[in-house]
Amino acid sequence: MAPGRSRRPNEFTPPAAEERRGEAVRCPFCPGNEADTPPEIFALRAPGTVRDGPGWTVRVVPNKYPAVGRAGEAEGRPGPLFETRAGVGDHEVVIDGPEHGLEFSDLPLARRRAVLETYRERVRRLESEPDTVYVQLFKNKGREAGATLRHPHTQIVSLPILPKAVREEIDSSARHGRETGECLLCRLGEEERRAGERLVFENSRFSAFVPFAARFPYEVRVLPRAHAARFSLADDSDIASLAEGLGHVLGRIKASLHDPAFDLVLHQGPATGAGQTEFLHWYLEVIPITTRVAGFEWGTGFHINPVLPEAAASRLRI
Amino acid sequence: MAPGRSRRPNEFTPPAAEERRGEAVRCPFCPGNEADTPPEIFALRAPGTVRDGPGWTVRVVPNKYPAVGRAGEAEGRPGPLFETRAGVGDHEVVIDGPEHGLEFSDLPLARRRAVLETYRERVRRLESEPDTVYVQLFKNKGREAGATLRHPHTQIVSLPILPKAVREEIDSSARHGRETGECLLCRLGEEERRAGERLVFENSRFSAFVPFAARFPYEVRVLPRAHAARFSLADDSDIASLAEGLGHVLGRIKASLHDPAFDLVLHQGPATGAGQTEFLHWYLEVIPITTRVAGFEWGTGFHINPVLPEAAASRLRI
Numbered sequence: 001m002a003p004g005r006s007r008r009p010n011e012f013t014p015p016a017a018e019e020r021r022g023e024a025v026r027c028p029f030c031p032g033n034e035a036d037t038p039p040e041i042f043a044l045r046a047p048g049t050v051r052d053g054p055g056w057t058v059r060v061v062p063n064k065y066p067a068v069g070r071a072g073e074a075e076g077r078p079g080p081l082f083e084t085r086a087g088v089g090d091h092e093v094v095i096d097g098p099e100h101g102l103e104f105s106d107l108p109l110a111r112r113r114a115v116l117e118t119y120r121e122r123v124r125r126l127e128s129e130p131d132t133v134y135v136q137l138f139k140n141k142g143r144e145a146g147a148t149l150r151h152p153h154t155q156i157v158s159l160p161i162l163p164k165a166v167r168e169e170i171d172s173s174a175r176h177g178r179e180t181g182e183c184l185l186c187r188l189g190e191e192e193r194r195a196g197e198r199l200v201f202e203n204s205r206f207s208a209f210v211p212f213a214a215r216f217p218y219e220v221r222v223l224p225r226a227h228a229a230r231f232s233l234a235d236d237s238d239i240a241s242l243a244e245g246l247g248h249v250l251g252r253i254k255a256s257l258h259d260p261a262f263d264l265v266l267h268q269g270p271a272t273g274a275g276q277t278e279f280l281h282w283y284l285e286v287i288p289i290t291t292r293v294a295g296f297e298w299g300t301g302f303h304i305n306p307v308l309p310e311a312a313a314s315r316l317r318i
Numbered sequence: 319m320a321p322g323r324s325r326r327p328n329e330f331t332p333p334a335a336e337e338r339r340g341e342a343v344r345c346p347f348c349p350g351n352e353a354d355t356p357p358e359i360f361a362l363r364a365p366g367t368v369r370d371g372p373g374w375t376v377r378v379v380p381n382k383y384p385a386v387g388r389a390g391e392a393e394g395r396p397g398p399l400f401e402t403r404a405g406v407g408d409h410e411v412v413i414d415g416p417e418h419g420l421e422f423s424d425l426p427l428a429r430r431r432a433v434l435e436t437y438r439e440r441v442r443r444l445e446s447e448p449d450t451v452y453v454q455l456f457k458n459k460g461r462e463a464g465a466t467l468r469h470p471h472t473q474i475v476s477l478p479i480l481p482k483a484v485r486e487e488i489d490s491s492a493r494h495g496r497e498t499g500e501c502l503l504c505r506l507g508e509e510e511r512r513a514g515e516r517l518v519f520e521n522s523r524f525s526a527f528v529p530f531a532a533r534f535p536y537e538v539r540v541l542p543r544a545h546a547a548r549f550s551l552a553d554d555s556d557i558a559s560l561a562e563g564l565g566h567v568l569g570r571i572k573a574s575l576h577d578p579a580f581d582l583v584l585h586q587g588p589a590t591g592a593g594q595t596e597f598l599h600w601y602l603e604v605i606p607i608t609t610r611v612a613g614f615e616w617g618t619g620f621h622i623n624p625v626l627p628e629a630a631a632s633r634l635r636i
Contacts, residue, residue, distance in 0.1 A: 001623050001626055001627075002622050002623065002624055003624055003625065003626050003629075004624075005622060005624040067614070067622045081505070081506065081509060081530075082509075082530050134618070136613075136614060136617045136618050137617075138612070138613025138614055138616075138617055139613060140610075140612040140613050143610075144610070145610065145612055145613075146609075146610035146611070146612025146613070147612075155613070155614070157614060159618070159620075163617070163618030163619055163620050164618065164619035164620065165616075165617060165618050165619030165620075166617075166618065166619075168619070187399070188399065191399060191400075212399075212400050263612050263613040263616055264613060265613045265616045265617040266617060267617060285616070287616060291464075292458075292461075292462070292463065292464035293464070293611055294456070294458040294463055294464025294465075294581050295454075295456025295457060295458050295463075295464070295473070295581040295582060295583045296385070296454060296456055296473070296475060298456075298483075298581055298583045298603070298605060299454045299455075299456055299481070299483060299484075299583040299584060299585060300452070300454055300477070300481030300482065300483050300484065301481055301482035301483030301484075301486070302477075302481050302482065302483075304320050304323060304385045305319050305320065306320055306321055306322075306323040307321065308319055308321050309319075311321075
């Protein structure tokens with residue numbers, strides 16, 4: 001429960017009004033408007049420029065409408081039925097660049113690398129906080145993907161409990177590991193590279209493919225070829241390789257699907273990861289928004305995908 | 319995977335074009351256009367009217383773009399990695415009434431009852447098919463909720479496997495049942511009626527409340543007070559009572575939230591239900607679409623709700 005988030009500028013604004021306003025409103029992420037955000041936490045800056053002024057290429061600030069908080073939070077309440085837990089954590093925003101209209105895939109390779117290095121820096125920092133159990137990095141691009149601001153940005157949230165979806169990934173990777181002695185995603189990546197029909201991109205360190213059981217049309221998984229449980233373990237060569245691969249994938253999605261809204265989601269092991277997470281393998285997931293999650297999906301947890309993964313990959317590969 | 323569904327009339331149509339077209343296009347669910355749907359499976363009709371002609375108050379037809387199918391399906395393929403299963407089942411559409419502009423909550427009580435009796439009739443029928451493991455009933459109202467047609471309608475899908483979300487509800491209800499000897503939802507319903515702060519409606523057989531840990535703003539659960547695992551076990555008095563309660567809840571959502579899109583979702587036990595489903599308790603869930611499922615939710619499986627359940631219930635109660 002995060003009632004403060006309902007104060008975000010455009011919530012419940014009808015699409016038409018928002019479209020009109022989108023361009024008129026002063027963008028808090030544009031250079032010169034640094035005072036419109038909380039004070040910066042981190043930035044890559046040109047020499048001689050000052051904190052909370054222009055001159056940065058990547059800038060990190062606290063989310064003004066955080067989903068989690070640090071001080072003065074309500075105490076948790078024990079169960080059994082109406083159990084609560086204080087949402088202790090940090091919610092940061094990475095402003096991907098000073099340009100209002102340039103997305104990750106539009107940036108030159110060195111700038112993409114700088115964005116990913118900033119992700120790694122902040123994820124590492126939040127993982128080192130004593131309260132942190134899991135760090136969730138994600139990017140919502142476009143209104144249909146949940147974004148409330150157009151200026152390209154990414155969000156990072158640290159959580160004091162293990163998320164349900166991560167628990168499921170830990171369990172399924174551990175089960176496969178116990179049964180076969182291998183990492184499920186290492187194996188899947190190999191199979192996808194061999195089969196080729198769902199492959200979208202590969203370089204020496206990453207492969208990108210539409211999952212065999214993709215839930216959404218044009219969903220793409222960007223998978224490190226080497227086994228590692230967490231993104232923050234990536235070295236500089238990994239980052240450079242990912243900057244190439246992720247840029248390519250997002251560029252292809254933009255070009256071949258008429259610039260759709262999308263969610264970019266990091267999946268990884270917990271900050272405190274050990275033991276049963278030895279078979280967990282981090283990856284990024286890109287979900288272009290072309291369909292709606294609706295009644296069938298909420299009832300069953302299953303997804304109806306009207307685009308075959310092989311057809312999706314073929315369109316993204318061209 | 320249901321590639322046939324991408325042939326639905328308005329998929330990928332930009333909102334503006336769809337809005338314009340929405341009123342101009344010939345509605346396949348309006349009386350007089352019965353030939354635009356596949357032949358009807360069931361209807362409540364005035365005496366002397368004929369099948370696939372006008373004169374009905376509720377009409378059921380096969381979905382023209384089904385998510386599951388009967389004949390000529392591909393065989394499943396065994397695992398371990400790339401396992402598939404043929405999507406054998408029925409996908410039906412209940413046309414709630416002949417009026418293009420009247421929703422369930424706008425209908426008089428007797429008509430609402432007729433709609434729910436039709437649901438029960440079709441759910442029972444599909445549950446009795448030998449391939450059916452689970453029957454999912456849902457209604458998507460409005461484009462934001464996944465609907466492609468405006469004329470009020472409901473969908474029913476029979477599935478040959480147990481859905482993931484149902485498996486989770488079976489497991490959690492069974493765990494609570496083992497530990498306490500009671501049904502989790504019977505107990506929750508009692509607690510919510512006692513507390514009152516999240517209650518939206520109650521009559522002799524149903525109560526409706528915003529869940530304590532609601533995932534979405536103004537989410538409402540409509541719960542039968544008597545324990546039963548499946549909707550199709552409802553008797554005529556239950557149906558009459560639900561017609562009142564669900565009509566009230568949907569009417570309040572329409573009136574107090576500016577007529578939002580919503581998903582209505584049935585949660586219940588499997589068709590073949592026995593054994594561990596003794597503690598399962600069916601309910602309906604209404605999810606008004608006011609926020610977006612985005613990167614955070616896909617990564618964690620958690621939901622950030624900006625509206626406190628007590629505030630939501632208070633707004634819906636007035």
